[in-house]
Amino acid sequence: MQTNFTPAQLADPALATAEAVIRKCVHCGFCTATCPTYVLLGDELDSPRGRIYLIKDMLENERAPTAEVVKHVDRCLSCLACMTTCPSGVNYMHLVDHARAYIDQRYQRPWSERLWRALLAMILPHPARFRLALRLAALGRPFAGLLGRATVFKPLVAMLALAPRHVPAAPSAAPSPARARKGRVAILKGCAEPVLRPEIRAATIRLLNRCGYDVTFAPDEACCGALVHHMGKEEAALAAARRNVDAWLREMDGDGLDAIIITASGCGTTIKDYGHLLRADPAYADKAARVSTLARDISEFLAAIDLPPVEPGKALTVAYHAACSLQHGQKVTDAPRQLLARAGFQVKVPAESHLCCGSAGTYNILQPELASQLGDRKAANLARLQPDVIATGNIGCAMQIGARAEVPVVHLVELLDWATGGPRPARLASSS
Ligand code: SF4
Ligand code: SF4
Numbered sequence: 001m002q003t004n005f006t007p008a009q010l011a012d013p014a015l016a017t018a019e020a021v022i023r024k025c026v027h028c029g030f031c032t033a034t035c036p037t038y039v040l041l042g043d044e045l046d047s048p049r050g051r052i053y054l055i056k057d058m059l060e061n062e063r064a065p066t067a068e069v070v071k072h073v074d075r076c077l078s079c080l081a082c083m084t085t086c087p088s089g090v091n092y093m094h095l096v097d098h099a100r101a102y103i104d105q106r107y108q109r110p111w112s113e114r115l116w117r118a119l120l121a122m123i124l125p126h127p128a129r130f131r132l133a134l135r136l137a138a139l140g141r142p143f144a145g146l147l148g149r150a151t152v153f154k155p156l157v158a159m160l161a162l163a164p165r166h167v168p169a170a171p172s173a174a175p176s177p178a179r180a181r182k183g184r185v186a187i188l189k190g191c192a193e194p195v196l197r198p199e200i201r202a203a204t205i206r207l208l209n210r211c212g213y214d215v216t217f218a219p220d221e222a223c224c225g226a227l228v229h230h231m232g233k234e235e236a237a238l239a240a241a242r243r244n245v246d247a248w249l250r251e252m253d254g255d256g257l258d259a260i261i262i263t264a265s266g267c268g269t270t271i272k273d274y275g276h277l278l279r280a281d282p283a284y285a286d287k288a289a290r291v292s293t294l295a296r297d298i299s300e301f302l303a304a305i306d307l308p309p310v311e312p313g314k315a316l317t318v319a320y321h322a323a324c325s326l327q328h329g330q331k332v333t334d335a336p337r338q339l340l341a342r343a344g345f346q347v348k349v350p351a352e353s354h355l356c357c358g359s360a361g362t363y364n365i366l367q368p369e370l371a372s373q374l375g376d377r378k379a380a381n382l383a384r385l386q387p388d389v390i391a392t393g394n395i396g397c398a399m400q401i402g403a404r405a406e407v408p409v410v411h412l413v414e415l416l417d418w419a420t421g422g423p424r425p426a427r428l429a430s431s432s
Pocket of ligand 1 (some may be wrong): 034035036038046047048051067075076077078079080081082083092
């Protein structure tokens with residue numbers, strides 16, 4: 001795509017990156033077919049190509065974001081299906097991330113949107129606050145029907161629908177040594193996942209220990225910054241990235257790390273991008289790149305090592321839901337299915353497996369109607385497989401699909417742990 005940025009504009013490294021992305025687009029429109037919002041709405045401006053045009057026009061002319069542009073950018077899930085489809089290698093992720101930050105700095109949203117966004121940014125990345133908010137959700141749940149009548153409360157109603165009825169106790173973050181030591185890994189503690197599903201961390205530690213890996217947690221590490229990054233809050237995202245880079249470097253340069261293991265693929269995509277995120281920070285660019293090279297999705301890591309022997313008798317039919325952040329963001333596609341098959345499960349993949357389930361970080365709270373349509377569509381495609389259980393590798397997907405599915409939704413690491421000597425996942429136990 002031809003661009004007309006001035007030399008002065010291109011002196012800004014962020015704008016130069018955006019321009020390089022835009023120039024790669026050849027308008028072919030292949031990406032529209034796999035874009036969930038274009039599939040649902042059929043509007044060119046809700047397609048990747050349409051958004052690229054809108055963003056180009058806004059950046060090139062240094063226009064203040066209009067409500068119309070913000071609407072179409074907000075509707076983007078950042079699912080990155082367009083990046084998988086694009087034959088020209090357009091890095092849409094870096095472009096839309098820049099556009100979101102540009103909008104956040106220059107656009108005055110209506111007060112209610114500002115309020116919900118500020119609350120989400122204040123609560124979700126902090127496990128203690130998030131746990132408290134989930135407990136308070138029990139008080140608000142009886143009023144959900146009443147609140148749903150007012151547009152302004154729609155994000156709250158979406159949150160109440162997604163909030164689990166039982167809030168589990170906090171998981172342990174104590175280091176866990178292996179018996180036969182093959183290496184040492186750090187697990188991302190994260191923010192939402194340990195609050196909603198602490199059993200994922202427990203299964204990951206057990207399995208890694210049985211594989212011979214010591215597991216540690218970097219003391220000062222916390223939320224990876226993805227949630228605020230996708231809301232355009234660039235400074236908050238950069239601060240989170242710097243804090244985690246420092247925390248993991250202390251471990252890497254101390255007792256050493258073979259990998260930084262991530263069990264929520266949405267976080268993995270962001271951590272693998274820390275090198276890009278901090279590229280303009282002379283104090284952090286190299287350090288962030290080092291950290292990014294060690295980041296591994298749990299399925300990626302397990303596929304590259306020897307697993308413990310598989311115990312017989314776990315021949316369930318598993319519908320595998322590929323999280324967008326894993327299949328499109330990290331291009332990890334085969335490993336999860338192959339691991340489940342090696343563990344003795346019959347693995348099935350649903351129709352439209354490339355389409356997002358509508359979770360997408362805070363999307364199912366901020367865009368509840370579109371998210372709900374995508375969630376229902378995904379759940380229906382999964383149900384057609386008549387599985388015993390649905391497996392995925394991202395907590396957001398597990399919550400979004402779990403709210404609609406008739407069968408349990410678990411993280412694939414729980415199934416792998418069970419198949420190799422760990423306990424039966426509690427969600428399976430309670431469903432049988
Ligand atoms: S990231 Fe997803 S929703 Fe956004 S433009 Fe690309 S395919 Fe469409
Ligand atoms: S597929 Fe790639 S090159 Fe073609 S319109 Fe979409 S982003 Fe542009």
